[in-house]
Amino acid sequence: MSPVDGQRALRVEQALRLLPDIDALLPLRAFVVRTSRGMSPELPYRTVGKRFVQSGELREFVPRAVARASEHLTALYAAAVEALESEERGDLPGAVHALLSAGEEEEKVGRFTQARAWYEHALRVAEELRERRPEIRSLRNLGRLDTMRGRQETAARFFQRSLVLAEAEMDAHAAAIACQGLGDVAQAQGKWQGATSWYTRGLQYTESDPALRAALQLGLGEVARARGQLDSAAEWFRQAGALFATLRDHQGSARVLNAWGLLESLRVRHVEALARYSEALARLAGSRRDPSVEMEIRLNLCELYLEWGRLTDAEDEIRRAEELAIEHNLTERLARLYVIMGRVRGRQGDDTGFVFYEKAVELCRGQEPWPRLEADVYLAYALFRKDLGDLDECRAYLERAHEVYEAIGDGAELARVDGELARIQAQ
Secondary structure (H helix, E strand, C coil): EEEEECCCEEEEEHHHHHCCCCHHHHHHHHHHHHCCECCCCCCCCCCCCCCCECCHHHHHHHHCCCCCCHHHHHHHHHHHHHHHHHCCCCCHHHHHHHHHHHHHHHHHCCCHHHHHHHHHHHHHHHHHCCCCCCHHHHHHHHHHHHHHHHCCHHHHHHHHHHHHHHHHCCCHHCCCCCHHHHHHHHHHHCCHHHHHHHHHHCCCCCCCCHHHHHHHHHHHHHHHHHCCCHHHHHHHHHHHHHHHCCCCCHHHHHHHHHHHHHHHHHCCCCHHHHHHHHHHHHHHHHHHHHHHHHHHHHCCCHHHHHHCCCCHHHHHHHHHHHHHHHHHHCCCHHHHHHHHHHHHHCCCCHHHHHHHHHHHHHHCCCCCCCCCHHHHHHHHHHHHHHHHHCHHHHHHHHHHHHHHHHHHHHHHHHHHHHHHHHHHHHH
């Protein structure tokens, strides 16, 4: 135990080790992390596990945790009863809607496995209906969830099925969303031509849907940037930004400015990139801030400082982003943040930066695992070891990354890992 404000306290890693990683204690475990306090800035290798929490604060939180859990269960039970009542009335589309609503409640609190169970059940019911829209929505939810979780192959199948049904129903909005989903999947897989085709196809369905049109234009700009077509990317970002501005969509505008920042980074225009990211954060400050959007911007800002060689600024920004990730329980973003911190230490030639990679791996293996991100962490960790001249450790982590990429079917990253292994073996 260590003192916090003159009182005895536990480290977060101690508290989480004592609390079983089970559904019933999920709110309490999240509260442990969220209310933890930082350590002295003189401790350069601190991670969330080294922060402190006081058991007295947890005791005070118990009534709120119970109330919150009760509210969540009430919402799930209400949705289940609504599904039963809908079936009793002969309204099976209403039953599917209720099941999907329950899944969305689970997704909001990060219970992705449970959310998927609700969505899959809703899909089984929807497949028996003549009306296709409930099935389209079920497929869309499953596709979105699998995309977020890095399961690109299954996500693509869900979006493809929803597109076929949407086009058969002449549902332009649903067809556009399916095309966007397929474009996002292709982009995540590095299939640039396929992503461009899907986003372009989606545009034809958005004449009366400017918000979705702007999102597709943003996607086309991101693909053009990835392909090195920087002038084309800039034009797509300009169009998307103008539409979001017309709609007074501050979050949409922030996402476009974030994309601009990445574009300026590719042009090695660091000052301009910094200005874009700063403006993006300012746009979010004037709206109902979405912490996940803010975290994406801050992650890119950390990367910018790292590329720029401003390592002290990178570390300061990482610590600010760390507080945001902890406050909002953004586990996946926190893991990515620690990878950047590990790279900062690697740039400094400091081999004790391994603690950040180890923590990132631990975060990826939580109750809701992130296998694709875990593989990315292994790859980054391997390159960290390679730069320090530790080829045996590098090979070991590349082999772990290979196993995970192979298991999830990510051929592009698998090829990259195989290339790194070949270079190691040639040395």
